[in-house]
Amino acid sequence: MTKVYSKSPDVVFRKIADEFVLVPIRKNAADLESIYALNEVGGRIWELIDGHRTTVEIHKTIADEFDVTPDEAEEDLQNFVKSLAETGSIKES
Amino acid sequence: MERVHSVPQETYTAFSNSIHSKVLEKNIPIDGTIELTQRCNLKCVQCYCCHDPSKRELSYDEICRILDEIAEAGCLWLLITGGEPLLRPDFLDIYMYAKKKGFLITLFTNATLVTPEILDHLSKYPPFSIEVSVYGATKEIYEKITGVTGSFESCMAGIKLILDRKLPLKLKTMAMALNHHEVSQMKEWSEGMGIEFRFDAMLHPKLTGLKDPWDVRLSPEDAVALDGSDQKKLDAWREVCKHPWEPSQNGRLFTCGAGKNSFHIDPYGYLRPCDMMRTFSYDLRKHSFREAWVEMCSAVSVEKAPGDYKCRGCKMTFICNQCPGWGFLENGDIYSISENMCDVAQLRARKFGAGSGNTKGGMSNEEEILSKAQR
Ligand code: SF4
Ligand code: SF4
Ligand code: SF4
Numbered sequence: 001m002t003k004v005y006s007k008s009p010d011v012v013f014r015k016i017a018d019e020f021v022l023v024p025i026r027k028n029a030a031d032l033e034s035i036y037a038l039n040e041v042g043g044r045i046w047e048l049i050d051g052h053r054t055t056v057e058i059h060k061t062i063a064d065e066f067d068v069t070p071d072e073a074e075e076d077l078q079n080f081v082k083s084l085a086e087t088g089s090i091k092e093s
Numbered sequence: 094m095e096r097v098h099s100v101p102q103e104t105y106t107a108f109s110n111s112i113h114s115k116v117l118e119k120n121i122p123i124d125g126t127i128e129l130t131q132r133c134n135l136k137c138v139q140c141y142c143c144h145d146p147s148k149r150e151l152s153y154d155e156i157c158r159i160l161d162e163i164a165e166a167g168c169l170w171l172l173i174t175g176g177e178p179l180l181r182p183d184f185l186d187i188y189m190y191a192k193k194k195g196f197l198i199t200l201f202t203n204a205t206l207v208t209p210e211i212l213d214h215l216s217k218y219p220p221f222s223i224e225v226s227v228y229g230a231t232k233e234i235y236e237k238i239t240g241v242t243g244s245f246e247s248c249m250a251g252i253k254l255i256l257d258r259k260l261p262l263k264l265k266t267m268a269m270a271l272n273h274h275e276v277s278q279m280k281e282w283s284e285g286m287g288i289e290f291r292f293d294a295m296l297h298p299k300l301t302g303l304k305d306p307w308d309v310r311l312s313p314e315d316a317v318a319l320d321g322s323d324q325k326k327l328d329a330w331r332e333v334c335k336h337p338w339e340p341s342q343n344g345r346l347f348t349c350g351a352g353k354n355s356f357h358i359d360p361y362g363y364l365r366p367c368d369m370m371r372t373f374s375y376d377l378r379k380h381s382f383r384e385a386w387v388e389m390c391s392a393v394s395v396e397k398a399p400g401d402y403k404c405r406g407c408k409m410t411f412i413c414n415q416c417p418g419w420g421f422l423e424n425g426d427i428y429s430i431s432e433n434m435c436d437v438a439q440l441r442a443r444k445f446g447a448g449s450g451n452t453k454g455g456m457s458n459e460e461e462i463l464s465k466a467q468r
């Protein structure tokens with residue numbers, strides 16, 4: 001599956017110490033009542049989503065950089081992208 | 094990806110605790126306060142703010158630079174306060190700038206100056222929380238404290254506007270001699286609308302050290318009795334008393350997050366460990382936040398409780414709010430204690446079941462407090 005996603009300008013990514021937090025700043029843009037904590041892989045995926053890279057490229061980078069099998073990386077990526085899209089934090093471009 | 098705020102609340106609390114514990118030893122300034130002004134449209138009798146017209150408040154550009162720097166340094170929770178922050182004509186610009194940096198913003202306001210225009214923005218870009226101080230349940234008491242005719246109506250109208258927009262509001266009051274008989278009424282009114290309410294009776298001197306607020310301060314007995322008359326506070330204190338923790342043995346004067354994970358910036362650009370500690374101060378017009386923060390952290394961390402520090406080893410530490418900030422504001426000395434705080438702690442211990450107040454740590458004893466009260 002090759003898709004390209006871009007980030008919503010209404011969600012701010014914060015990296016604090018080794019923690020990753022997504023803060024939606026605008027009502028309606030996402031589920032504003034929430035903030036989200038990301039794990040390390042999630043944080044890296046977020047950094048890699050830039051409106052140009054394809055999910056295939058992102059998958060490759062994740063599988064290279066983290067100690068996961070390609071299948072695990074695929075699953076992490078799918079799930080994460082799905083929840084980001086559901087909250088309106090990213091959209092397909 | 095884990096959703097951590099605000100449903101369910103436990104998830105958020107767990108997130109907050111977890112991130113705080115992770116940054117604790119790293120000196121990351123995760124909790125910040127920025128006071129936009131010390132000016133206010135009200136003139137509350139107990140107010141500790143002291144606007145100094147000879148000093149120049151930070152400009153919008155200066156504030157934006159500081160917000161960039163504190164975000165970079167790891168600040169996540171940001172309190173925007175005053176004085177009355179809405180008095181600044183550029184309040185909305187500052188708020189929006191902070192919002193876009195991804196801070197979780199708490200706004201303290203007296204609500205008298207909120208307008209539909211301000212709330213339009215806040216509805217679109219909501220704060221994490223808005224906290225409004227209410228000084229009385231009736232116009233008479235409220236305005237006796239604020240000193241401004243018509244301020245009660247403005248405050249009520251402001252609260253209504255905030256509620257109409259369904260913004261995350263909390264109400265609170267400073268309990269003092271003028272309004273303590275109305276605290277339960279304020280609480281019922283607030284909780285009746287489904288809004289969290291809290292009160293605090295510990296009034297401290299003005300930031301200049303002037304003791305004027307003490308004219309209306311509750312006696313230790315009345316302050317503790319007020320806590321005891323509130324079921325929620327009573328339960329909370331009893332719970333605290335069931336799990337007393339031992340005083341820390343590390344000898345550090347500061348046992349809180351000030352200058353470790355939290356900081357305060359005043360309207361004139363001075364960085365400090367907290368709003369009460371005016372001794373350590375670093376001019377952010379001359380230094381970057383990072384430089385000033387590093388210097389402040391090391392200055393705070395080397396402060397040791399002196400050998401004759403009264404609280405050293407005191408078993409009541411867990412029920413006492415004494416800290417160097419209070420010592421400083423009350424006596425101009427961070428190594429001194431607030432006698433009033435000490436009396437309150439002793440009475441709390443007695444009333445809420447932490448055993449009899451022992452005199453370890455140099456506390457004044459019960460008889461002394463009671464006899465003082467009778468004088
Ligand atoms: S509303 Fe707050 S800042 Fe204003 S005078 Fe009262 S206590 Fe002071
Ligand atoms: S009760 Fe008194 S001696 Fe003990 S910690 Fe509090 S102020 Fe210090
Ligand atoms: S008031 Fe006291 S306890 Fe609070 S931050 Fe300041 S020094 Fe610490």
